[in-house]
Amino acid sequence: MPSSLHRGVIVPMVTPATAAGDVDLAAAACIADRLAAHGLHIFVLGTTGEAASVAASQRLPLVQTTLQAAAGRVSVYVGIGDHCVAQSIEAGRAYLALGATAVVALLPGYYALTPADMTAYFRRIHDGVGGPLMLYNIPVATHHSIPLDVIAELADLPHVIGFKDSEGTAGRWEEAYQRFGDRPNFALLMGIAAKGTAALRGGFDGVIPSGGNLMPAEWAAWWRHVEAGDWDAATALQQQFDQVNAALQRGTTLGHALAGLKTGLAAQGMCSPAMLPPLSPYSDSVQAEVCAALRELQVDLG
Template sequence: MKKNKKFSGVIVPAVTPLTKALQIDNVAVGKIFEQFYAHSISPFILGTTGESASLSADVKEQYVKAAAKHKKYGTVLYAGISSNVLSESIDFAKFCADHAVDAVATTLPSYYALTETQMKKYFETLADAIPLPLIIYNIPATTHMSIPLQLIDELSHHPNIIATKDSERSDERLAQSLALWKDREDFGHFLGWAAKSAEALIGGSDGLIPSTGNLMPEIYDEMLKAVTAGDHTKAFEMQKISDVYGNLYQSGKTLGESLWALKAVMQHKGICEDVVMPPLQALGEEEKNNLINAFKKLSNPVGG
């Protein structure tokens, strides 16, 4: 892991806290950011964990404004601009630039299967048109396409493309990514596959983007400190704890169901409501009670 890079470290893809009227809960945004900053974590709003594909432009703008309000001086704020409409991504990136966002991330448009030539042209066109640094976000689970590593490497030399976030679950791809970029000072690699967090940091990744950080941000704070100190044993201890809390709300659930489950446990902690944006929906009180009871039974040895 490279030190002293502006775009590095633990970046948590924040949930989108909603009121029952399906508007941004500004108080909850403050609570989420407060716990992130207490553990030296940068917020990433409007990503997959933030249900961005289901949010209207108005709600997205509400979130950006709330994030700007609660942003701590001297910190870095990331936002997702993914859309199937290129002009919408460009316009939203400009809005983000006017509201304290430091860098933006985008997936591929997710309706048409794209050739490598089309993928490259899309990212180049977007990077040329926006006023903020761009992170290429690879997540085949939602886009149903994998961005080839050699294509990302070509794009990595574009002056406005600064990093990639990779959520593809492939050991081979992770190893190849680190071999390509671990020594690059002008381009970063972030892992969005929580189960390989410690391995990635030890291997030279610039940082992590773990959804479980919404619930237990201290895990990743301690993991990063351990790797920085060369304490790999402690880093892998934190990895085991990460796995336990990740499985708590993800195991046996679809991605959409797990986002509600994550919010349900966060509600128990007093952070936000368990409201999700349609088409997602709550799984019911029995499932919520089971989640909360399971959470209560877990010990919390982080930092202890």
């Protein structure tokens, strides 16, 4: 049984942008409000939020805007993970002071790190931030896989609240549950949406799906099915989510999947399709193809 308060559907919120490359705070407020209205928790400044591309001067206003729009209805998690550890600590303290539920730390990806380096890094973040900390593994972005032995060394630290794993290695989430599933107040969150139903059925506490930005009502329904133990209904929705994700990504890169996500959100009137450099939006013709595919999959684009 889930043992953590940090559970449910936590949506990694997109960061709306203008054509000039600035954060669109008004659009961010609308997206955050819609997520909270559906009872979905929010993860701002994550991979889906193009966190590495958001100007440092615009991060705090984005977090503040998101918290104000959520208005205490749901939890709000905020990502940290600059190459400079001191900057991550400073940012983490500031986000928690604004009222963030917790900060979510991933590894910096510039230098090759040993497991000992990783452990020391997260300990420094933990001690420096001094508040609720979620550990985050996403090899596709950091080019590092955090060994589960490292997680085991960190899991008992007083401020560590859980582990988000976005690694698709076969058998990994099952081993993670075997090792950490019975720890009180330690959440296990699945960062790969396609594995959401299997991981939740296997004992995980929550899932972090980027598609929740586009389909908040459907992901809220999925969570209700999970809570009720209706795995047939949850699996049916999972199949739809998987098809939508394939339509967004078009078999290419993570960056293209994010461009596809913003394409859908733009069609819904939630934000522009603009991406933050170095990522680029889809061309007009590809956007039209993506929207046609989404409509065929019965995604409400308005």
